[in-house]
Amino acid sequence: MRLIRNLLFLFAAIFIFENINISEAKAADCTLTSGVYSASEVTSGACQGTPDKYEITIYELYLCTSAPTAPTTTTAVDLDAGGCVLTFNNASGSAASVTQNSSLNLGGSFTRPANNTYTHGYAKMNNTFGITASIQLDGNVTGQTGGTGTYCGTVSGSGTMGSNSTLSDTTICSTSAVTAAKYTITMTSFNSSSFVATGSASNINGTSASITGYMIDTNGYLSTGDSDSDKLHGLVQFADSVVFTDSITSVTMSFNVGSGMSLYPDSNGKLTMDSGPFQAIITAQ
Secondary structure (H helix, E strand, O other): OHHHHHHHHHHHOOOOOOOOOOOOOOOOEOOEEOOEEOHHHHOOOOEEEOOOEEEEEEEEEEEEOOOOEOOOOOOOOEOHHHOOEEEEEEEEEEEEEEOOOOOOOOOOEEOOOOOOEEEEEEEEEEOEEEEEOEEEEEEEEEEOOOOEEEEEEEOOEEEEEEOOEOOOOOEEEEOOOOOOOOEEEEEOOOOOOOOOOEEEEOOHHHOOOEEEEEEEOOOOOEOOOHHHOOEEEEEEEEEEEEEOOOOOOOEEEEEEOOOOEEEEEOOOOOEEEEEOOOEEEEEEO
């Protein structure tokens, strides 16, 4: 069972997307010098950093032998078309926390997939995520909820990222180290200026993996607006196919959350800490 649990996390953790204009090019990684962020960089544009923790709720995970037919505004995803097999299920959703180089524990029903070559994964998730992060910068930065200094972190709170809403209270800054708290983000669109129900990104974290996300309504169809968005589905094309054979006896997995946090200034020039994509890397032996 441990083999199955670990393998499922191959794609359980690679469906988080930037909440700001994902349809455009992914922001570059933030510049760090001895672990310290550039204050001018995070207050002049967007860059990707590493959060302390990222939380996600997962309902179903599938392994697929090819890409399934994508959902539309009138039809649900056709998983049979991709030869997809259900490998994890929890109707109520299983919450998981992701940190760099750590493992996950999901509560639910696991099923070993049949021996085969799997090129894609499909995940059904909640569209609400939790992010916890504290950072040090090389210059003074102002937090959205208050404070100015070279240390900033997320605060306890929640907000919505959509076509008509932005985050305004994610951070606090200080002249001394900040103890971060979890900020919960509900995502309703892949673009902050107009509603976009589908987002994609390629070469995730320097690999050849690609991901496509879909905002989904209560019918399982592609959302038609922010108020219609109820869940998030994610399709990944693996950088390397996952091959199941009788000889598979162990799985080695690590997490890359190096791009799991977006840092950018809000309309007042204050620091926003938002979600970004991250990835699980696995080797089956």
